[in-house]
Amino acid sequence: MALKYIDEFRDGELARAVLQRLKTRCRDLGPMRFMEICGTHTVSIFRSGLRDLLPPNVELISGPGCPVCVTANGDIDRAIWFAGRPDVIVTTFGDLLRVPGSRSSLLQERGNGADVRMVYASFDAVQIAKENPDKQVVFIGIGFETTAPTVAAAVQMAARDGVDNFSVFSAHKVLPPVMEALLESENLLLDGFLCPGHVTTVIGAKAYQAVAERYRLSCVVTGFEPLDILQGLTLLVEQRAEGKPSVEIQYRRGVTWEGNPTAQKLMAEIFEPADAVWRGLGKIPGSGLALRPQWARFDAARRFDLPPMEGKEDPACRCGDVLRGALRPPQCPLFRKVCTPQNPKGPCMVSSEGTCGAYYRYFRES
Amino acid sequence: MKERTITLDHGSGGRATHELVREVFARAFDNAFLGQMNDSAVLQVPAGRIAMSTDSYVVDPVVFPGGNIGSLAVHGTINDLAMSGARPLYLTAGFVLEEGLSLALLEEIVEAMARAARDAQVAVVAGDTKVVPKGKADKIFINTAGVGVVPEGLELGGQYARPGDVVLINGTIGDHGMAILCTREGIAMEGEIQSDSAALHDLVAELLEACPQVRVLRDPTRGGVATTLNEIARQSEVGIRLFEEALPIRDDVAGACELLGLDPLYVANEGKVLAIVPRSVAEKALDVLRGHPLGRDARLIGEVTDRDPGRVVLCTRIGGHRLLDMLRGEQLPRIC
Numbered sequence: 001m002a003l004k005y006i007d008e009f010r011d012g013e014l015a016r017a018v019l020q021r022l023k024t025r026c027r028d029l030g031p032m033r034f035m036e037i038c039g040t041h042t043v044s045i046f047r048s049g050l051r052d053l054l055p056p057n058v059e060l061i062s063g064p065g066c067p068v069c070v071t072a073n074g075d076i077d078r079a080i081w082f083a084g085r086p087d088v089i090v091t092t093f094g095d096l097l098r099v100p101g102s103r104s105s106l107l108q109e110r111g112n113g114a115d116v117r118m119v120y121a122s123f124d125a126v127q128i129a130k131e132n133p134d135k136q137v138v139f140i141g142i143g144f145e146t147t148a149p150t151v152a153a154a155v156q157m158a159a160r161d162g163v164d165n166f167s168v169f170s171a172h173k174v175l176p177p178v179m180e181a182l183l184e185s186e187n188l189l190l191d192g193f194l195c196p197g198h199v200t201t202v203i204g205a206k207a208y209q210a211v212a213e214r215y216r217l218s219c220v221v222t223g224f225e226p227l228d229i230l231q232g233l234t235l236l237v238e239q240r241a242e243g244k245p246s247v248e249i250q251y252r253r254g255v256t257w258e259g260n261p262t263a264q265k266l267m268a269e270i271f272e273p274a275d276a277v278w279r280g281l282g283k284i285p286g287s288g289l290a291l292r293p294q295w296a297r298f299d300a301a302r303r304f305d306l307p308p309m310e311g312k313e314d315p316a317c318r319c320g321d322v323l324r325g326a327l328r329p330p331q332c333p334l335f336r337k338v339c340t341p342q343n344p345k346g347p348c349m350v351s352s353e354g355t356c357g358a359y360y361r362y363f364r365e366s
Numbered sequence: 367m368k369e370r371t372i373t374l375d376h377g378s379g380g381r382a383t384h385e386l387v388r389e390v391f392a393r394a395f396d397n398a399f400l401g402q403m404n405d406s407a408v409l410q411v412p413a414g415r416i417a418m419s420t421d422s423y424v425v426d427p428v429v430f431p432g433g434n435i436g437s438l439a440v441h442g443t444i445n446d447l448a449m450s451g452a453r454p455l456y457l458t459a460g461f462v463l464e465e466g467l468s469l470a471l472l473e474e475i476v477e478a479m480a481r482a483a484r485d486a487q488v489a490v491v492a493g494d495t496k497v498v499p500k501g502k503a504d505k506i507f508i509n510t511a512g513v514g515v516v517p518e519g520l521e522l523g524g525q526y527a528r529p530g531d532v533v534l535i536n537g538t539i540g541d542h543g544m545a546i547l548c549t550r551e552g553i554a555m556e557g558e559i560q561s562d563s564a565a566l567h568d569l570v571a572e573l574l575e576a577c578p579q580v581r582v583l584r585d586p587t588r589g590g591v592a593t594t595l596n597e598i599a600r601q602s603e604v605g606i607r608l609f610e611e612a613l614p615i616r617d618d619v620a621g622a623c624e625l626l627g628l629d630p631l632y633v634a635n636e637g638k639v640l641a642i643v644p645r646s647v648a649e650k651a652l653d654v655l656r657g658h659p660l661g662r663d664a665r666l667i668g669e670v671t672d673r674d675p676g677r678v679v680l681c682t683r684i685g686g687h688r689l690l691d692m693l694r695g696e697q698l699p700r701i702c
Contacts, residue, residue, distance in 0.1 A: 012611060015684035047629075049686020120551055120626075226684045352627065362688045 010048070010226055018230045019053055025237050026055040033059045033189060034236050035182075035325055037175065038196030039066030039353030040224050046362035048226035058233065061325035062358075064178060064281065065196060067143040068095040068351035070323065072277040073311030075171040076101030081309070082138045082169060082300060083114040089132060091125040092140035093147075094118045095351045100344065102312040122147075122154035129158070129166035138300045141170045145202045148172045148289055149263035152270035155291070155298045167300035170289055173276055175199055176207050177287035183215050185281075185324060192218030192236040194229070197251035202267075204259025208247045216245050223251035270295055279313075279347055280320020319346035322355050329359040336360065370469040377463070377497025390473055391459075391493055394480035399456075399491035407491040409456055412515050417452035419443055420511035428475065428505050430549045432542075432561030433636075436479030439508040441565045441636060442587070444486055448567035449583045449639070451522050451574055452514030457483060458492040460509040465500040475506060486565040488512070514567075520574065524601035526581040527642045533606065533668035534641040534651055536569060536661040537562065538614045539591055540630035542637070544622045553625070559618050564637030569658045573641065576654045582642035585635070589693040592631040594640055595668070595678045596692045605674035608690065610682045612667045631680075632693045642670060 026032075036042055042062045045051055051060060064070050076099055083090040083106060090106065097107040097118060110116040115135075119125050122139055129137035141151045151168060158166040175196070182188055195208055200221045208219035218239040222232030232250040239245050249255050267289070276288025291299040300306070313320075316334060321327035329335045329348070339345040341357055348356035375382040392400055399407040423439040433441075440457065447454045459479065463472065483490050545561040547553070566585065574580060582602075586594040591608075599606045608631075615630050623630045637660060643651050648666055655661030678690040 010683050012683040012685065019684070046688055047682070048684050049680075049682045049688045050684065051686075053684070053686050226682075230684075361691050 015227055015230060018227060018234065022230060022234045022237065023055045025234065025241065026057055029057060029237065029241060031057045031059065032191045032237065032240055033061060034192045034194055034233065035061045035063045035190055036194040037063040037065040037179065038199070039069070039351065039355070039358075040198065041065070041194055041196065041222070041229065042355055042358050043353050044224045044226065045229060046358045050226055050229060054233070058237070061190075062322070062355040063182065063193075063325055064278065064323040065144075065175070066348075066351050066353040066355070067147070067173060068093075068099060069319070069347040069354045070173060070278045070281070071096065071099060071142055071171055071347065072279045073102050073313055074277060074309050075311070076105070077103070077309045077311055078169060078301075078306060079106055079140045080104055080109050081306065082140075082304065083109045083116050085136070085304060087135050089115045089117060089128060089135050089137045090140060091117045091119050091128060091137060093120075093142060096140060096142055098344065099347050099350045122151045123157065126154050126158050126161070126163055126166050129163045130161070133165060135165060136303075137166050139166070139168050141168045141172050144173055144175055144199050145267065146198045148271060149202060149267045152266045155270050155295060156266070158298060159295075167298050167303050168291065169300040170271065170291055171276075172271070172289040173278065173287055174273070174289060175203070176211060177284050178278060178281065179208075179211050180214075181281060181284045181287070182324060183211070183217070188325060190217060191240050192220065192245065194232050194236065195219050195221045197221060197223045197228070197254055200251070200255045200259065202260050202263045205247050205249050205255060205257050206259070212245060212247045218245040219247045221247070221249045221251050221255050223254065277311075278323070280323040314345055317346040319348045319356070322348050329356040330363070332356070372463045372465060372467040372469060372472065372497055374465055374497050374499065377495060383495065386495065387493075390476055391495070394476045395459075395483070395490040395493070397489045397491065399489060400493070407456075409491060411455070411513070414518055415516040417447050417450045417514045417516050418512070419446035420509065421446060422507060422509040424504065424507050425546065426504060427546070427549050428471070430561055431545050431558045433563040434475050434478050435506060435508055436475035436477070437482040438561075438563050438636060439510045440479050440482035440486065440488070441563050443510040443512040444488060444565045444567055445585045445636075445639075447512050447514035448565075448570040449522070449585055450516060451520040451570065451583065452516045452567075453571065454486065454488045454512055454514040454567050456489055456491045457510050457512045459490050460494040461496070462503050462507040463495065463497045464503040464505050465497055467505050472506065482565065486567065517574070520578070522580065522583050524582055524584065524598045527598050527602035527604050527606075527670045528581065528644075529604055529670055529672040530645055531581060531642050531670040532645050532648045532666050533595070533608070533670070534643060534648065534655065535591070535614070535665060535667050536566075536639050536655050537637070537663040538616050538619065539635060539638070540615060540619045540623065540633035542635050543590070543633035544619045544630075547626065548622055553622060557618065559616070559622065562635055562637035564660055566637065566639050566660060569655065569660045570639060572658055573651060573654050577643060577647045577651045579647050580641055580643050580651070582640070584640045586638055586640055587634050587636060590630070590632040590634060591640065592629070592678060592690045593693045596690070598642065599678050600676045602670075603675045605671045605676070606668055606678045607671055608668040608678060608680045610680055612665055614663050614665050614667075631690060
């Protein structure tokens with residue numbers, strides 16, 4: 001596999017030229033606030049040191065776009081409940097292991113003897129199920145529309161290969177409904193969204209059309225390299241200058257208006273929209289994905305008769321405000337003092353793409 | 367034919383143990399000290415100061431492109447000695463074997479170890495073997511300890527970096543960690559990422575001979591270049607600036623890191639040395655490094671300043687700055 005074309009999008013000289021143009025464009029405009037929804041954007045912005053270089057009237061707010069961070073306490077508690085069943089192997093993506101639930105984390109439970117395994121792909125979980133026919137393998141499905149199709153494919157694979165000891169606990173989330181929920185919340189004044197390139201390769205830029213029209217808001221689908229982000233911001237600023245908010249694609253090398261029909265079809269075949277609880281944001285109608293009734297036998301919640309659980313949130317933790325863009329991490333009383341990546345109180349600190357984690361790692365207080 | 371494996375008998379101290387020691391270990395490490403077969407080796411040491419170090423190796427997978435746990439266990443401890451400027455003399459080796467380990471694999475590992483020691487002109491003078499029941503260890507764990515002699519008058523240490531110094535490295539960053547991870551996860555890049563595992567004492571000796579002004583030598587193993595430089599910044603109470611544009615990173619390593627969401631600056635190296643030297647000798651030091659097979663891609667990658675004491679700051683390609691903190695938590699499990 002060749003992975004090139006990275007350097008081109010990190011070219012220093014070119015970036016400085018684009019930045020200069022952005023500054024010139026911003027000169028006669030008032031203050032502007034843009035939200036990057038996706039954690040990968042947040043990290044890229046920090047890693048390239050972009051924030052310090054932006055014109056003073058451009059403010060970037062980090063949104064809720066880290067799927068690990070938005071996983072509610074209740075869902076972590078449920079994952080832990082599965083891990084506590086006899087003869088169950090819980091599999092999931094790495095970052096989730098450390099996320100604290102109401103009382104414990106999967107990592108802590110693993111230390112106490114639960115069989116919890118980290119996988120890089122959902123197919124690996126099916127493989128583990130094949131290798132352990134006398135155990136039940138539960139995959140904790142988290143992530144946005146980028147990962148959901150792969151989990152759907154894993155369910156299909158399990159069905160095709162007759163892997164009856166594999167099931168999925170779906171804590172998947174979808175993006176457009178949460179964007180609307182954010183815009184409905186008070187005090188969030190935004191001029192536009194820097195929309196995530198990866199998710200949009202699947203759902204297509206058309207997914208933002210309704211939001212853009214209803215709220216008269218710019219949505220620019222943007223790639224993740226520093227030059228992508230600079231160009232995405234330039235497009236947002238230009239839309240603002242012209243007073244014509246719309247959906248635009250900066251990340252043309254990956255994203256189309258329609259998205260990936262195969263992935264969409266796969267997702268729609270296995271999953272249906274469901275209400276979901278987001279950490280800090282509460283229940284958002286239609287923002288989650290549940291297995292369709294015809295795939296119920298692969299639904300871990302049904303297979304194990306999961307009891308109802310109300311997650312308990314730590315009252316001192318301000319992750320909810322951070323996820324809404326209402327609070328910058330250094331303004332949280334726990335940040336750096338009580339809450340650190342080694343001892344995270346909230347999910348924004350746990351994930352490598354969490355806003356607080358990114359601030360902790362990369363932000364240089366001057 | 368059934369494959370021959372390690373059994374609990376091999377660790378009993380009885381006949382099977384003796385056979386294993388004689389047939390595998392003593393044969394591979396063959397030297398006069400080991401040949402004495404006493405409870406301890408009695409060694410000749412030159413006058414002066416002795417450096418001593420120990421490290422345990424639990425890498426998974428035990429065989430990887432560019433080496434195996436055996437060669438790594440030799441290189442790692444030699445490098446720890448070399449970083450204080452010592453000429454390594456003797457090593458010991460302790461083995462914890464898991465019941466059921468293939469004997470052929472053990473031989474392959476021990477032979478690689480012996481070869482690495484021979485190439486480095488270091489003798490493995492004492493050893494120990496234990497066998498634990500299946501599941502109580504993962505195939506094989508190795509501990510090596512080593513002693514070396516430090517030349518008269520040489521004073522290296524993480525506390526000696528001064529503003530105005532520069533940071534050099536002898537080659538590309540992140541090769542070992544990504545070789546391990548790609549093997550473990552079955553990620554196939556174009557070609558194969560090779561571990562950089564190598565013994566650095568020879569390169570270090572040449573560098574110190576030509577530039578006795580060298581202030582700090584460190585091998586950026588676990589935690590990578592970023593974590594090691596953070597340690598130095600704290601010890602010396604100075605700031606360190608790294609230039610992103612100058613960092614030597616192979617395309618395949620950069621690609622694999624990108625794919626897995628890792629930062630090469632936090633990925634382990636096993637054949638790299640970070641040298642902090644006064645700017646006045648930087649050119650000379652680079653020439654010496656580049657003249658050695660293990661330093662062909664040597665570069666100047668950063669500078670020491672009096673700003674931001676105790677911190678490492680990366681000057682990014684696009685002209686921004688960001689904090690490079692210590693590694694938090696575990697980026698890659700068990701890579702050395």
